Amino acid sequence: MAIKQLTIFVENKQGTIVDVTDTLAQHNVNIRALSIAETEDFGVLRLIVNDEATAEKVLAEEGYLIKVTEVVGVKIGDAPGKLSAALGVLDKADINVEYLYAFMARTEKHAYVVLRVEDNAEAEAALEGAGFHLITNADINKL
C-alpha cells in the first residue's frame, strides 16, 4: 500500500538542490511532492516522483547517496481540521510520526499527507479504520 519515497543526502550549501532537480528534469522525472530537512551541515531531501526507478538510477550515477523508503500516503479533505483528524487517529493508536509533509492536488479538492512512521502497516490500519483513504504511487501519478 505504501508510497516509495526517495531520500537524497545533500550538503547544506548553495546549488546542491538545483543540481538534483536539474538531473531529474533532464531525465524527464516529475516531482510530485518534496520536503527538505536541514541541519547546519547537511540536508535530507525527500521526494516523491512519478518514476522512482529512473530517479534513483540517474541520481546514483551522479554520485548521490539515495535511500528508498516506504512511507504512508493518506488523502485528507482540503478543509480546516482535516490534518488534525488524521494525526489524531495516529496519536490515539500511539503511533509516533517521525516526519510528515503535505501537498495539494491540482484538480481534486483534496490535500495529501505523507507520513513517516516506524510501522507502516500499523499506521495504515489505524487510518483506514478511521475511514481515511490511503494512496499509492500510482494514485499520485494520476493526480
Add this chain to the structure above:
Amino acid sequence: MEQKYYQKEIETMPVEEMKKLQSEKLVKQVKHVYENVPYYRNLMDEKGVKPEDIKGIEDLHKLPFLTKADLRDAYPYGLLAKPLEDCVRIQSTSGTTGRRVVAFYTQNDIDLWEDCCARAIVAAGGTNKDVCQVAYGYGLFTGGPGLNGGSHRVGCLTLPMSSGNTERQIQFMTDLKATILCCTPSYAAYIGETLKEQGYKPEDIPLKAGIFGAEPWTEEMRRGIEATLGIKAYDIYGLTETSGPGVSFECSEQTGMHVNEDHFLAEIIDPDTGEVLPEGTKGELVFTSLDKEAFPLLRYRTRDICVLSRKKCSCGRTLIKMAKPMGRTDDMLIIRGVNVFPSQIETVLLNEGYEPNYQIVVDRVNNTDTFEVNVEMTADKFTDKVSEILALEKNLANSMKTMLGINPKVHLVAPKSIARSEGKAVRVIDKRKLV
C-alpha cells in the same frame, strides 16, 4: 644499592669494544639481508651500495633507510630474511597508527629479545626472588610476550595477567605479593587510582618497581604513579619493527634509557635531509637490527624525535642512552595540548564502518583550538531520518574522543566531497596562526 646486571659483560662493555662488536655484526647482517631480502637488495642496488662497501659502523650512513611505508609495501613477507620454516612466531602492532606491521621471529630472535627484556627487569631491581606481574596485553602485541619472556629469564615468579580486569589484577597483586608490575603507564596509573579508592596506602602495596612503556608518558605522570603505588617507575622503549619492548630500558638513574646496542644500533638523523647528526643533537631515531635473523631491518626510521647521549651513567652501564622521545616526525597535530595523529582518526573510521576519507579542520577561536572532522557519509549508514544521522555524528565524535582524549565536532558530508589535490586527499587543514 649494589648494581646488578643481567649480562654484565655486554652492559658494561667499554665503548670501543662495543663499537668493534657492532661493526662485526653489521658486516654480517648487511650480507645476510642483501642475500635474502630482495626488497632491500633493490634499495641498496638503487643507491649503488654493495655489502662489501660496509666494513664497519662508520659505513652505516651509506645504507638506504627503511620506513613504515616500506613495511606496508612489503607486507607481509617482503622483508622476511629467513624461510618460514625457520620462523616460530609473529607479533604485530595494534594498528593504532593505521598500518599494521607483522614481524617474524626465529627462536634465536625470541631468545635475544627476551634477554633484552631481562636486562630491563634486572635494571629495575628484579631477581629470582621477585614476583613479576605482567599486565601488558598478551597476544599479537609485543608487550605481554616480551616482558613475560624476560621475567622467566630472570627467574621471577611470573604472573601472566595480560591487561584488563583490574579487580583480578589487584587480587593477584595483593594475594601473591607482586613486587614488579609491567604494563602501560596509563594502566599503572589506573591500577594505582583503583587501589587508592579501595583504601590501600602505598605502604600496603607489595610492589617495589614498575616497568612501564608502549605509550608516551610524562615525568609528572611518573612521579604520580610512583607516589600512588609506592614504587620506582622505570621507562622501557621498543617497537614491533625491531622486536618489541626492550630496545632500550631505564636504570636506577632514571635519566634516559640504555639502548641494547649490541643488538640495536641507534642513529639520530635529520628527518628532512636524512643526514646523520652528531651525538647530543635532537633528530629522528633510526635503528639497525644487528642480530635479528627473520626480520632484520636496517636503518629503520622510527619517526620518534630523540637525543642520544654517551654521558657516563651512575649505574655502571656503558650502553648509549636515549632520551624519552620528544615527539614524532609524522603529521602529528597538537590540539588543545593533546597529540592527535590523523591515522588515529582513520582507525576510528575503519572500526566504525566508514570509508577512511576524512578531513581534519583545526582553527583557533578566542584562544581555544577548534577541532572539526569531516567524514564522508556512506550508503549503508544513510537514512531518511535526520535524528539518526545526527546520532551517527555524535557516536563518531564519542569514538574519536575515546581514541584521542579530546572531543571533535564531526560533520558528515557527501561522498567524494572531500577535496583532493593531485589525487590525494588533503587530510589536515590547520588554520591556526601560531607564530
